[in-house]
Amino acid sequence: MPLLIFFSEKLEETPIFKLKNKNSPNYKMSIDINMRQISSTRNLLLVAIAFLLFSCGSSEQQAAIQTTPVEEKPPAKPEFQRLFNGKTLDGWVGDTDSYIAEDGVIKVNLSGGEMGGNNLYTAKEYSDFIFRFEFQLTPGANNGLGIHAPLEGDAAYVGKELQILDNTADKYADLEPYQYHGSVYGIIPAKRGYLKPVGEWNKQEVMVQGSKVKVVLNGTTILDGDFMEASKNGAIDGKEHPGLERNKGHIGFLGHGDELQFRNIEIKDLGK
Numbered sequence: 001m002p003l004l005i006f007f008s009e010k011l012e013e014t015p016i017f018k019l020k021n022k023n024s025p026n027y028k029m030s031i032d033i034n035m036r037q038i039s040s041t042r043n044l045l046l047v048a049i050a051f052l053l054f055s056c057g058s059s060e061q062q063a064a065i066q067t068t069p070v071e072e073k074p075p076a077k078p079e080f081q082r083l084f085n086g087k088t089l090d091g092w093v094g095d096t097d098s099y100i101a102e103d104g105v106i107k108v109n110l111s112g113g114e115m116g117g118n119n120l121y122t123a124k125e126y127s128d129f130i131f132r133f134e135f136q137l138t139p140g141a142n143n144g145l146g147i148h149a150p151l152e153g154d155a156a157y158v159g160k161e162l163q164i165l166d167n168t169a170d171k172y173a174d175l176e177p178y179q180y181h182g183s184v185y186g187i188i189p190a191k192r193g194y195l196k197p198v199g200e201w202n203k204q205e206v207m208v209q210g211s212k213v214k215v216v217l218n219g220t221t222i223l224d225g226d227f228m229e230a231s232k233n234g235a236i237d238g239k240e241h242p243g244l245e246r247n248k249g250h251i252g253f254l255g256h257g258d259e260l261q262f263r264n265i266e267i268k269d270l271g272k
Helices: 002-012 027-067
Strands: 092-094 099-102 105-108 119-122 129-137 142-149 160-165 201-209 212-217 220-226 250-254 260-269
Touching (some): 119 142, 129 160, 142 201
Antiparallel strands (some): 105 260, 119 250, 129 201, 129 260, 142 160, 142 250, 201 212, 212 220
8 A cells, every 4th residue: 555655654754763862952852743743643644544444445335336237117017097987978989879878887878779789989999908897787688899890890700799698588598609698709609607697787807918818707707718719710600700810999889779788997908
């Protein structure tokens, strides 16, 4: 350490080391003066040592700070967004005459005839998502949940349709398996037996990621499949489904002239 050597040299140059004649009248005074010089030099030496130690410690701390990697925060996870405010059909397009917002629900205006037979779609398009909603069936009610759908054409074919149906109605006793509630129409049949009695509210969650789809009804998974895998040898209804190639589109309620209600509609957009 050059600084320590410097102070050592200074210490050796003090007059006490040079004055040899003890009989000199200046000897005692010299000793007093030199003792003070030694004390002062010693204090300077201690200060220098402390400074060096502090400097080393500071350098190590600075190096530690500089070399410590900055922890990156993970990207924020998408949150559920409400698609229905309970009062209006803002954010929805299509048949806003047959579907009305009333008392916190979306309901079909009339049953039978031409009324209630059209579709109500989200204004926005989605690719991958988790869609949650509640629905209340009336006896024999038939509707559908369209996904990846355009605004024109039959969503069951130009997009994809998940059935919303009163499975218990006598008139539906002889349907094909892929026509019952929760099924991807014409493509993948769903399990039956998990709907609540007609008139009670059901909760459903639909997850779509790529060609995979999962449907959970009242806490039970009733369908977990792959559109493309299920149709690789042709759709089970024997028809063409060009909508299977679509990976983005509107989500909608597909009317068939029957009365039913929807509420608590929300989505988590996984395609962002």
